[in-house]
Amino acid sequence: MVSINENYLNLQGSYLFSTIAKKVREYQEKNPQNLIIRLGIGDVTQPLAPVIVEALHKAVAQMGTSEGFHGYGPEQGYEFLRSAIAVEDYQARGCDISPEEIFVSDGAKCDVGNIQEIFGIDNRVAVCDPVYPVYVDTNVMAGRSGRYNTETGGFENLIYMPCTRENGFAPELPKEVPDMIYLCFPNNPTGAAIQKDALQEWVDYANRHGSVILYDAAYEAYITEENVPHSIYECSGAKGCAIEMHSFSKNAGFTGLRLGYTVVPKELSVSGVKLHDLWNRRHGTKYNGAPYIVQRAGEAVYSPEGKAQLKEQVAYYMENARLIREGLLAAGFTAFGGVNAPYIWLQTPAHMTSWEFFDQLLSRAQVVGTPGSGFGASGEGYFRLTAFGTRENTLEALERIRGF
Amino acid sequence: MVSINENYLNLQGSYLFSTIAKKVREYQEKNPQNLIIRLGIGDVTQPLAPVIVEALHKAVAQMGTSEGFHGYGPEQGYEFLRSAIAVEDYQARGCDISPEEIFVSDGAKCDVGNIQEIFGIDNRVAVCDPVYPVYVDTNVMAGRSGRYNTETGGFENLIYMPCTRENGFAPELPKEVPDMIYLCFPNNPTGAAIQKDALQEWVDYANRHGSVILYDAAYEAYITEENVPHSIYECSGAKGCAIEMHSFSKNAGFTGLRLGYTVVPKELSVSGVKLHDLWNRRHGTKYNGAPYIVQRAGEAVYSPEGKAQLKEQVAYYMENARLIREGLLAAGFTAFGGVNAPYIWLQTPAHMTSWEFFDQLLSRAQVVGTPGSGFGASGEGYFRLTAFGTRENTLEALERIRGF
Secondary structure (H helix, E strand, O other): OOOEOHHHHHOOOOOHHHHHHHHHHHHHHHOOOOOOEEOOOOOOOOOOOHHHHHHHHHHHHHHOOOOOOOOOOOOOOOHHHHHHHHHHHHHHHOOOOOHHHEEEEOOHHHHHHHHHHHEOOOOOEEEEEOOOHHHHHHHHHHOOOOOEEOOOOEEOOOEEEEOOOOOOOOOOOOOOOOOEEEEEOOOOOOOOOOOHHHHHHHHHHHHHHOOEEEEEOOOHHHOOOOOOOOOHHHOOOHHHOEEEEEEOHHHHOHHHOOOEEEEOOOOOEEOOEEHHHHHHHHHHHHOOOOOHHHHHHHHHHOOHHHHHHHHHHHHHHHHHHHHHHHHHHHOOOOEEEOOOOOEEEEEOHHHOOHHHHHHHHHHHHOEEOEEHHHHOHHHOOEEEEEOOOOHHHHHHHHHHHHHO | OOOEOHHHHHOOOOOHHHHHHHHHHHHHHHOOOOOOEEOOOOOOOOOOOHHHHHHHHHHHHHHOOOOOOOOOOOOOOOHHHHHHHHHHHHHHHOOOOOHHHEEEEOOHHHHHHHHHHHEOOOOOEEEEEOOOHHHHHHHHHHOOOOOEEOOOOEEOOOEEEEOOOOOOOOOOOOOOOOOEEEEEOOOOOOOOOOOHHHHHHHHHHHHHHOOEEEEEOOOHHHOOOOOOOOOHHHOOOHHHOEEEEEEOHHHHOHHHOOOEEEEOOOOOEEOOEEHHHHHHHHHHHHOOOOOHHHHHHHHHHOOHHHHHHHHHHHHHHHHHHHHHHHHHHHOOOOEEEOOOOOEEEEEOHHHOOHHHHHHHHHHHHOEEOEEHHHHOHHHOOEEEEEOOOOHHHHHHHHHHHHHO
């Protein structure tokens, strides 16, 4: 008789954002007259930039002609996009990454979720705490986690690296050496950035111990300060120990278009096996490439007009971030982030738990945020607001929070 | 120190279609003057139908406006598309499938590759032989196969169900009971269809033994004969034992747009756990939904204009199938399929191996097909041609094969 993957039974509750969506839906059904402002999920709100819309229309028109039709593309992505990425995101920053090392996909969430498949089940996994739940849940599903411990609020075999106000939301090098290390900078959910010399320490640590760093750079477009690396490959030796994931969702508003990429350097080997070969095999076997029209839209991101229009879009959100951050501080909240990231991480007032604050904010101010505890035990007592709303909604939400 | 997923080392060679692409590329580089006709990979060649192009343009224009912008959608797909599928592909055929049982994705290949994740590692897997390689390779990667046995040409723990000329390319109910059974009808690569009563036997077998059938219905649009089921849910009891996968690639030319779906009935349980819940969790955790614009294109497939235009497109390919089938028979080949499927399965002449025939056909006729042995040991001595070329190329290829 068939059996299920029992690791799934170790998963805790349902996926964080689904739970939030459900609570919001229920509140809205009971209170249809109240306008809810969503600063919870990290979804953008600005329409696609004109240059993207134009590239899409052009590619769609092509697809309607015999000469311009594109069927199955290369699973790894079209050369035109892989080259643009290699040149613009890497070589222009002095990182020696070639187009062949770039795997285009339908989004960083998929890559971040799937990348663990090429590693053995016995590897010890380290994650920041708080953390984007996908890193944890996908390792639980694969069987790397052990059981959930309700006392610690974590899984038994995972190594949690607390990121709290006390350590400036910077994880410390773990004493117990992990095999797979998930890092995300600028960080989701805390909004903290990492300096280049601090990231170099992680690279050196991984190289010293034979660990692999899975580096999620989804928010790099929001970096405003000097000395904050846009890619882990800015660190020396990173090509021997790190895989990097990127998204087009946050820098170009592709949350509904779906495009991302993963860099697996060719020199990254484990026991003589190139991880590039393994990921290539996975990509070729379980994936069939991102839509041609979306890859053409991705290409437009790197055009001069694309860069200019998207710089404006990012600036728009970062102005929201500044408003939220400064507005919260002025209202007496303690808040972090929002300088190199579109996330503001605030401490809940009056020792409320994160979910208590969520419920209060929803019912009394009709503002939706994300409870910090949803990201891990060390997120308890914190709350995430995003800068991805419209200006109008952001200002209105701040007004309501001030009254609250 | 980090370790890799060693199951990957059990995989044989590289993925079939990548190998073919490489051989063709190498031939073309050496013989740039020769025009190669590709009837190998199952990729369509007709441009997107006007109704699809129109739906895409409309959705792209929406995405460029504040009111019409769509960010993250539901991971399971938009309600408008799930409903259209439930009504048109199921309820219209008397199958009681609801929109909530449908999971929209970026293609059947991904779903077919990922579905095994929700099952335990110790399940015995049965596949037809010959078989679409993704069913096998994804189970090898997961660790459900033993080692590859070069003598049998198969993996040790998999149950192979030979489909040969002798049994009319219909697999027999296995004596050793499998837990997970992959079936694909109309079949890739043999082009064979299954009658409703024969499929009912499989459903009864699975229900009797507590097995799950993973039913790949990617080619159902090509069914022309009565009594050939378009869905496994036309069989009684199938909702208790079967998951079905569909593609928009073959019925609507979406190979380059990427859209598919999987049906997991809510009543399908294993040891009290609903497979619907597990797949929903997987989908929500590792996937972020298909692009909004592509889902709108999928919706257009079910409009009256869409149905009319795509019926014509399918008829175009099926006329190719008829021409290939009859042309080959007239030229003295032994050939099967091509009646309810876009694939023609021919026996190689003069006892050539499949790859010998591939090489000969490429070098002497510049026609690319797919070697039957690439689909499994029982495919040796066979060769697959597809009806997805243009009429002109199909006729030219036949002319060349006749001369060959």
